[in-house]
Amino acid sequence: MNEPGQEPESRLHEIEHTGKPQFVYYFSRDHQRIFAYIFTLLPNRTDAEDVFQKTSLTLWQKFDEFEHERDFCSWACGIAFFTVRNFLRVSGRHRLYFDDDLISTMADERVSQQKRSDARIEALDHCIAKLNNADRDLVFRAYEDGSSIKDIASQMGRSVQTLYNRLNRIRRGLVECVDTNLVSPGVEGDG
Amino acid sequence: MGKTNQNELFDLFGALCDGTLSPQQQASLEESLRSDATARQRYYDYVDVHLELSNLRKREEEFQSLEHLRDELNRMTQGAVSPAETKKPERGAVGWGRTLLSYAAVIAASIGIVLAVQWLTRIDPTTGDSRQLAGSSAAGEQVEYVATLLSSANCQWSGEVRPQFDGQRLLSRDLQLDEGLAEFGFESGVRIILQGPARLSIDSSGSAHLENGRLVLHGHDASMPFALHTPTSTLLDIGTEYGASVDDEVTEVHVFEGEVQVEPRGQSNIARQHLTVGDAVRLTPTATQTVAVDETRFIREVPKPRSMQLASDEKLYAYEGFDYETATLGAGNGGFGFVGPWRNGIPSDPPSLAEMVESSLSLRDASGAATGGAIRVTYGKPCVRTIERQIRLDTDAVYYVSYLMQDLSDAPPGKSQYASFSFRTAAFPDSSNRFGAAITSENFLLSFHNQHQLIVPPEMATGQTYLFVIKIVASRKDPDQVMVRVFGPNETVRHSEPMAWNCILPPVFEDSVYDQLAIYAADKGHFLVDEIRVGPTWRSVMNTY
Numbered sequence: 001m002n003e004p005g006q007e008p009e010s011r012l013h014e015i016e017h018t019g020k021p022q023f024v025y026y027f028s029r030d031h032q033r034i035f036a037y038i039f040t041l042l043p044n045r046t047d048a049e050d051v052f053q054k055t056s057l058t059l060w061q062k063f064d065e066f067e068h069e070r071d072f073c074s075w076a077c078g079i080a081f082f083t084v085r086n087f088l089r090v091s092g093r094h095r096l097y098f099d100d101d102l103i104s105t106m107a108d109e110r111v112s113q114q115k116r117s118d119a120r121i122e123a124l125d126h127c128i129a130k131l132n133n134a135d136r137d138l139v140f141r142a143y144e145d146g147s148s149i150k151d152i153a154s155q156m157g158r159s160v161q162t163l164y165n166r167l168n169r170i171r172r173g174l175v176e177c178v179d180t181n182l183v184s185p186g187v188e189g190d191g
Numbered sequence: 192m193g194k195t196n197q198n199e200l201f202d203l204f205g206a207l208c209d210g211t212l213s214p215q216q217q218a219s220l221e222e223s224l225r226s227d228a229t230a231r232q233r234y235y236d237y238v239d240v241h242l243e244l245s246n247l248r249k250r251e252e253e254f255q256s257l258e259h260l261r262d263e264l265n266r267m268t269q270g271a272v273s274p275a276e277t278k279k280p281e282r283g284a285v286g287w288g289r290t291l292l293s294y295a296a297v298i299a300a301s302i303g304i305v306l307a308v309q310w311l312t313r314i315d316p317t318t319g320d321s322r323q324l325a326g327s328s329a330a331g332e333q334v335e336y337v338a339t340l341l342s343s344a345n346c347q348w349s350g351e352v353r354p355q356f357d358g359q360r361l362l363s364r365d366l367q368l369d370e371g372l373a374e375f376g377f378e379s380g381v382r383i384i385l386q387g388p389a390r391l392s393i394d395s396s397g398s399a400h401l402e403n404g405r406l407v408l409h410g411h412d413a414s415m416p417f418a419l420h421t422p423t424s425t426l427l428d429i430g431t432e433y434g435a436s437v438d439d440e441v442t443e444v445h446v447f448e449g450e451v452q453v454e455p456r457g458q459s460n461i462a463r464q465h466l467t468v469g470d471a472v473r474l475t476p477t478a479t480q481t482v483a484v485d486e487t488r489f490i491r492e493v494p495k496p497r498s499m500q501l502a503s504d505e506k507l508y509a510y511e512g513f514d515y516e517t518a519t520l521g522a523g524n525g526g527f528g529f530v531g532p533w534r535n536g537i538p539s540d541p542p543s544l545a546e547m548v549e550s551s552l553s554l555r556d557a558s559g560a561a562t563g564g565a566i567r568v569t570y571g572k573p574c575v576r577t578i579e580r581q582i583r584l585d586t587d588a589v590y591y592v593s594y595l596m597q598d599l600s601d602a603p604p605g606k607s608q609y610a611s612f613s614f615r616t617a618a619f620p621d622s623s624n625r626f627g628a629a630i631t632s633e634n635f636l637l638s639f640h641n642q643h644q645l646i647v648p649p650e651m652a653t654g655q656t657y658l659f660v661i662k663i664v665a666s667r668k669d670p671d672q673v674m675v676r677v678f679g680p681n682e683t684v685r686h687s688e689p690m691a692w693n694c695i696l697p698p699v700f701e702d703s704v705y706d707q708l709a710i711y712a713a714d715k716g717h718f719l720v721d722e723i724r725v726g727p728t729w730r731s732v733m734n735t736y
Contacts, residue, residue: 024644032242040238043207102225109228110235117239124243136247143245149209168205174240175233 023063026072027056036117037077037110041084041103051087055080074111081107120178127177135170142167196223200230204237336360336672336698337396338377342493342687346371346387358589358688358729360664360672360698365392368404374493376690381417381428382409386490394420405436407491410449423459423474427452433466434489445471445484447491495687507732508580508590509725513547514563520545520574525563528725530577530706537575537619538707544572545710552595552656552721554736555680565595565721566710568610573711578725582614584665585702592661593732594723598630598653602715608632609713612659612720613639614705624703626696628659628675630718638694640673641701647694649677656680656719658736660729662692670698684736688729 034055039048058079066075084107088097098106110117131139141152142163149167153160203220206212212220223230338361340354348354350367361375368387375383378396385391389404398418410417410428419426419435421442426435431449435442444451444466451466453474461479466472471484509528517523522532522542533543546567566574582590592614600608613627626640634651637644651657658678665671674692678684712718724732 032246036239036242039242040235043238044210098221098224102221106224106231106235109231113235117235120236121239121243124240128243128247139244139247143247164205164209164211167209168201171205171208171237171240171244172201174244175236178236178240 022068023060026076027059030073030076031056033073033114033117034076034080037107038080038084040106040110041081042087042097047087047091051080051083054087055083058083073114077107077111119182123178123181124174126181127174130177131170131174135166138163138166139170197233200233201237204234208237208241336362336378336670338375338393339688339690341374341376341382341690342495343374344372344493346373355587356589356727358591358662358664359587360666360669361393362669365390372490372493377417379415379417380411380690382690383407384409384490384493401435401437403437403439405434405489407432407434407447407489416452420456421474423456423461423476425454425456427454432491434486434491436488440476442474443471443482444474445486445489447484447486505726505728505731507724507726509578509723511576511723512551512563513565513721515547517547519543520547520566526723528579530579533574533576535575536573538577538617540575543574545569545574546572548719552597552719554595554656554658554678554684565719567599568710568712568716568718568720570712570714570716573709574720575707575709577617578706578708580725582663582665582705582725584663584671585667585704586665587667588665588727590663590665590725590727591729591732592659592663592723592725593736594659595656595719595721596630596659597656597719598634598651599717599719600632600653600715601717606632607714608716610716610718611637611639611709611711612661613709613711615707615709616703616705617707619707619709622703624701624705625709626661626663626673626705627709628661628677628694632713636675636677636693638673638675638696640671640696640699643696643699645694645696649679649693651677651679658684660732662688662729670700672696672698678736684733686730 035048035052038051038055039045042048042051055076059076062079066072084103085100088100088103097103138152141147142149149160149163153163156163199219200223203212203216203223206216207220224234340357340359340361342357343354346354347369348367349369350365352364352366354361354366354373366373366385368385368389368391370387372387373385375385375393377383381397383391383399384407386405386407389406390402391404391406392400392402394400397415398420400420402422406419408417408419408426408428408431410431416427416429419428421435421437422440423442424444426433426444429450429452431451432447433449433451434445434447444453446466446468448468450468451470453461453464453466453472455461455463459474459476461474461477464472464479469484471482473480473482507528509526511526511529513520513523514525515521515523520533520543522534524532531538533545534540535543546569547564548567549564551563552565568574594612596610596612598608598610602608609629609632611627611629613625613629615625616622619625624641627638629637629639630651631637631646634653635646635648636651637646639645660676660678662674662676663671664674673696675694675696676689676692708723710720722735726732
């Protein structure tokens with residue numbers, strides 16, 4: 001039982017605990033990598049967000065156990081992996097999910113290839129900057145909350161499938177642009 | 192992977208990301224990923240692109256949000272709208288692309304930290320350095336203060352923006368000084384002594400327009416050249432002290448130290464030239480004339496007080512020297528400027544359990560005029576007291592707080608041994624608003640103001656007393672700002688406010704009223720605290736050091 005007046009200080013202690021600014025640093029640096037890892041294993045937007053939120057809280061609660069000589073992202077992905085597995089176990093598999101073996105394989109590969117992924121994302125900025133206005137406009141609309149592809153298709157007078165195809169073409173074009181950039185950055189950079 | 196297979200594979204990736212994958216396609220995709228490492232690689236690449244495109248909207252909105260904030264600030268500072276019409280900036284709407292950040296903010300909010308702030312300023316715990324993230328500085332600068340009114344003498348201001356007190360932080364704005372002397376310190380390190388009558392428009396931390404009147408600019412070697420624009424020229428200082436005057440379309444430049452580069456500006460036909468110490472020129476739109484350098488035309492410094500003797504309006508708001516002859520602080524009710532005694536958490540809590548120590552702290556031997564003893568703050572024995580003169584961020588004012596603190600924590604590395612000195616509102620703990628400074632477990636300085644936290648040097652030695660100064664710049668319409676300076680035993684405490692602070696926290700819009708002073712130590716923390724002062728000026732809280 002806390003003494004009177006102890007409760008506010010306990011809360012203050014939690015807020016001010018000296019390890020937490022470090023957590024904020026690591027988390028703000030790596031949260032997109034962690035989300036990408038989760039989404040790879042669980043490629044459903046809503047589910048991935050749910051697992052990401054659960055993972056984040058677990059990371060916060062367990063941060064005292066984190067050994068600082070380790071890589072934070074790897075540690076966080078380890079916790080995310082178990083959170084994904086637990087989510088799949090309790091979710092009843094009412095959606096389409098990858099099987100356990102494939103998830104384990106991809107989980108290992110995703111962590112081990114983080115540097116490759118980082119390099120590609122860095123190169124991707126250059127490719128995104130080169131999107132034409134029409135493609136950029138479609139990307140903005142498609143990724144904005146509350147706008148379904150059906151709505152956008154209706155507004156643009158196009159079929160839904162046409163827009164899906166265009167989006168896929170844009171994403172594929174960006175994947176291939178990054179391939180080119182990484183092979184011959186000078187050519188792309190000069191372009 | 193053949194060409195056809197690759198087309199099919201990308202179609203499957205697209206359907207997966209768009210949420211249109213059929214069970215048959217799911218089976219096909221899973222088989223490809225299970226059996227083909229190259230297909231998995233392409234899948235990872237595709238997911239990265241998909242998620243980065245989500246961020247495209249986020250980046251755009253964050254940029255627009257900062258642009259909006261800058262516009263609001265400009266509107267307010269230029270007086271284009273009345274205060275009643277102004278409203279504090281709100282963050283943009285959160286789209287799917289912002290979902291990640293919003294989730295991060297949810298997590299962060301639960302621990303009292305907003306990561307949106309961290310997006311702009313990150314703390315590297317391994318070095319204690321804070322730095323701007325690439326891509327954020329240009330937008331971030333739009334909301335930053337660019338200068339401080341360091342000191343003034345007999346100033347009469349007119350125009351829409353009138354600095355009210357020394358120590359006031361300034362956004363970019365137009366200043367009309369009718370008479371008197373004003374010393375501005377820019378974030379770039381340059382100082383300007385403005386001699387009234389004069390009209391100066393501050394553009395940024397690195398440039399200003401002198402529209403008429405006189406000034407003396409003190410640059411330094413390490414800073415980028417400060418661009419002073421006049422109607423006919425732009426003057427770039429190179430480790431310089433120079434005087435400049437503008438009268439209608441005539442500019443004069445007198446170089447006292449270093450060098451000045453003169454660049455033609457506007458319709459001016461004057462030639463670019465390089466002036467060195469002892470040079471002086473008169474510049475008109477069509478000609479350059481050499482004149483004799485004349486130091487007497489310019490006042491090179493604002494007269495500084497020769498002692499720490501306080502003026503009648505510099506009295507302390509509150510003081511506590513812990514002059515108690517008891518074993519614990521208990522319900523100590525000494526000092527002045529407080530409402531009620533010390534407590535162990537919030538005002539309704541029992542008396543503080545913090546122990547008293549007999550000897551006062553002092554920054555150096557024989558320095559200061561410490562009285563009484565000091566308090567020993569450990570975990571579970573916090574000290575909280577209500578100050579009578581509230582620190583109000585809903586008004587235009589500046590406040591200074593000073594105190595001595597010594598870290599005696601000796602727990603092994605990795606153990607939490609942390610102490611903070613902060614101000615909260617009366618609504619604590621329902622409100623988490625607060626500001627203050629702390630010594631971290633690693634002995635660095637942690638400064639905080641609501642969601643903003645920065646860890647910076649110096650690394651403070653255990654068993655050594657340090658003098659902390661917290662400056663709070665409150666503004667009714669502009670953002671409020673907290674700055675922290677720490678002095679060690681070998682540092683000189685000057686009579687006037689320094690230009691350099693250990694930590695300048697980002698500006699924050701808020702109207703809180705702070706009246707709860709709280710001193711708190713974490714788990715293994717063991718700290719001594721003494722000589723708490725709250726006052727209206729630098730000298731009022733520093734005159735005994």
